[in-house]
Amino acid sequence: xxxxxxxxxxxxxxxxxxxxxxxxxxxxxxxxxxxxxxxxxxxxxxxxxxxxxxxxxxxxxxxxxxxxxxxxxxxxxxxxxxxxxxxxxxxxxxxxxxxxxxxxxxxxxxxxxxxxxxxxxxxxxxxxxxxxxxxxxxxxxxxxxxxxxxxxxxxxxxxxxxxxxxxxxxxxxxxxxxxxxxxxxxxxxxxxxxxxxxxxxxxxxxxxxxxxxxxxxxxxxxxxxxxxxxxxxxxxxxxxxxxxxxxxxxxxxxxxxxxxxxxxxxxxxxxxxxxxxxxxxxxxxxxxxxxxxxxxxxxxxxxxxxxxxxxxxxxxxxxxxxxxxxxxxxxxxxxxxxxxxxxxxxxxxxxxxxxxxxxxxxxxxxxxxxxxxxxxxxxxxxxxxxxxxxxxxxxxxxxxxxxxxxxxxxxxxxxxxxxxxxxxxxxxxxxxxxxxxxxxxxxxxxxxxxxxxxxxxxxxxxxxxxxxxxxxxxxxxxxxxxxxxxxxxxxxxxxxxxxxxxxxxxxxxxxxxxxxxxxxxxxxxxxxxxxxxxxxxxxxxxxxxx
Ligand code: GLN
Numbered sequence: 280x281x282x283x284x285x286x287x288x289x290x291x292x293x294x295x296x297x298x299x300x301x302x303x304x305x306x307x308x309x310x311x312x313x314x315x316x317x318x319x320x321x322x323x324x325x326x327x328x329x330x331x332x333x334x335x336x337x338x339x340x341x342x343x344x345x346x347x348x349x350x351x352x353x354x355x356x357x358x359x360x361x362x363x364x365x366x367x368x369x370x371x372x373x374x375x376x377x378x379x380x381x382x383x384x385x386x387x388x389x390x391x392x393x394x395x396x397x398x399x400x401x402x403x404x405x406x407x408x409x410x411x412x413x414x415x416x417x418x419x420x421x422x423x424x425x426x427x428x429x430x431x432x433x434x435x436x437x438x439x440x441x442x443x444x445x446x447x448x449x450x451x452x453x454x455x456x457x458x459x460x461x462x463x464x465x466x467x468x469x470x471x472x473x474x475x476x477x478x479x480x481x482x483x484x485x486x487x488x489x490x491x492x493x494x495x496x497x498x499x500x501x502x503x504x505x506x507x508x509x510x511x512x513x514x515x516x517x518x519x520x521x522x523x524x525x526x527x528x529x530x531x532x533x534x535x536x537x538x539x540x541x542x543x544x545x546x547x548x549x550x551x552x553x554x555x556x557x558x559x560x561x562x563x564x565x566x567x568x569x570x571x572x573x574x575x576x577x578x579x580x581x582x583x584x585x586x587x588x589x590x591x592x593x594x595x596x597x598x599x600x601x602x603x604x605x606x607x608x609x610x611x612x613x614x615x616x617x618x619x620x621x622x623x624x625x626x627x628x629x630x631x632x633x634x635x636x637x638x639x640x641x642x643x644x645x646x647x648x649x650x651x652x653x654x655x656x657x658x659x660x661x662x663x664x665x666x667x668x669x670x671x672x673x674x675x676x677x678x679x680x681x682x683x684x685x686x687x688x689x690x691x692x693x694x695x696x697x698x699x700x701x702x703x704x705x706x707x708x709x710x711x712x713x714x715x716x717x718x719x720x721x722x723x724x725x726x727x728x729x730x731x732x733x734x735x736x737x738x739x740x741x742x743x744x745x746x747x748x749x750x751x752x753x754x755x756x757x758x759x760x761x762x763x764x765x766x767x768x769x770x771x772x773x774x775x776x777x778x779x780x781x782x783x784x785x786x787x788x789x790x791x792x793x794x795x796x797x798x799x800x801x802x803x804x805x806x807x808x809x810x811x812x813x814x815x816x817x818x819x820x821x822x823x824x825x
Contacts, residue, residue, distance in 0.1 A: 285545050286418045288438045288448045292426045292475025294456040297492050300353030302455050302519065303421040304360035305529040308557065309359050309538035310417055313549035318409060318415035319357035319365065323372040323423040324430035332710050339584035343740045347716025353421060355588045359802050360529070368411040374428065377405050386479070396433050404437035404682065439483040448546045454479060454486040455519065458493040467493060471495055471504050474511040486511065487544055490519045503666050515540065524564045526803050559805050560598060567603040571821045574628035576609045576648040578641045589634050592801035596810030600818055611641030614648055621647050630658040630817030632666030635742065635796060639688050646672045653790060658816040660809070663743055663794030667697040668780060669792045670747050670755065678758045687745050698748040698756065714741050718766050720780040720795070726763035727791060728781045731812040739795035746794065747779035761785055764793065787815030
């Protein structure tokens with residue numbers, strides 16, 4: 280008989296943004312360190328089929344998986360904190376569940392029945408969870424939203440049934456709450472946690488392990504108090520204290536004995552945890568030898584969540600070079616006023632990065648930033664839209680095609696050096712229709728891209744509709760733009776030509792851009808080659824500038 284799968288369900292209480300995704304990811308790190316194979320799943324209570332059509336200021340970044348699924352940013356944490364390679368099964372929404380239930384109903388699969396939340400919707404949720412969990416010893420499943428939300432009730436009911444179906448040894452409930460410190464009283468307050476645990480209990484879920492977010496560690500006395508009110512032993516109540524780097528979270532939780540308790544409760548025999556590589560990496564983050572500043576010129580400056588993977592990939596590049604990378608989010612629109620606005624914002628930067636993006640706002644400011652980087656010989660890294668911007672800037676200011684533009688922003692230009700991809704031309708629907716996911720890219724030997732990767736063939740993840748126009752590419756190359764990576768997969772381009780995936784400049788210390796999103800594949804223990812080389816170049820610049 281097949282081995283019984285084990286499940287850890289992670290819920291959140293009191294307030295949102297407590298870091299449930301990080302808690303789930305950290306449990307993954309700790310279990311993997313004991314030789315357990317894990318997978319991580321996120322259930323999102325909203326009705327969109329996926330977050331691909333949402334504004335990043337509402338939802339945070341859209342994280343793209345190998346198979347092209349557009350997913351919640353927590354899946355980025357899951358992949359960065361563990362060795363898992365997730366697929367579209369690992370993130371599902373209420374929208375997807377209902378979509379399936381309604382299709383089933385139309386196909387006559389429930390013939391004669393009244394279709395209801397229980398059992399039809401909850402059965403569908405359980406089927407999704409089980410299918411995504413296949414092959415792993417333990418599936419860690421994060422329930423999106425906060426306990427008490429109306430939207431997440433079917434998910435809560437489904438996970439309640441899973442313990443009923445599979446037994447206590449195979450299902451564990453971990454609840455993350457907030458224990459606020461009230462300055463005027465000089466005390467940590469446990470009441471919100473008590474309420475949250477009680478709310479879960481009234482939905483039929485008895486919490487097994489409580490993770491308490493707090494400014495300072497909880498002492499035994501307060502753990503006992505929380506335990507008494509929440510029906511838990513004090514060693515089932517854990518502190519999850521605020522830390523400077525997210526990568527410290529697994530280490531702190533391990534010190535509290537969380538992984539020990541989890542394997543004990545799931546009745547699993549494991550090897551001893553080995554966190555030495557992870558601890559070494561965290562120490563490097565905490566005690567860097569160098570420091571530098573990277574300016575990210577984008578549309579979203581207030582919400583760091585919009586560029587989550589990018590920020591992390593820069594941290595990873597920094598780990599490799601023993602360097603703290605300070606990130607400044609620069610509003611592209613502010614660079615549109617004057618040259619001095621550009622210098623004011625960028626003079627102090629050791630490197631300039633233009634990330635992926637959509638829409639016209641801030642485009643001219645981004646072009647000004649690329650021009651500044653090219654002319655001032657400042658390290659530049661363009662990602663997706665950042666590559667398209669670099670090509671438009673080069674066409675305008677080096678080749679001297681004043682009207683050069685991208686078809687995303689101009690209908691009339693005679694030099695659309697960035698154009699809609701052939702395969703995208705007739706697409707009308709918006710959800711999941713871009714060029715998405717992993718494609719091969721051939722790197723041209725002798726280029727900086729080749730030195731960064733040290734490989735002729737790479738595979739990276741994409742999310743775009745536009746590309747460098749094959750009509751103008753030879754002329755651009757004749758004027759010195761180095762085309763350093765190509766996708767040769769036939770399906771990309773109906774006219775049979777390959778697609779430009781990377782560009783760079785020869786006579787520049789570091790001016791590199793790619794059509795794909797390398798940030799989605801960077802991990803703290805395996806920093807991405809392009810982030811290593813970009814941070815390395817910025818460090819060189821900084822040393823020279825001193
Ligand atoms: N808007 C551009 C495109 O669709 C760039 C997309 C991106 O940066 N992810 O091609």
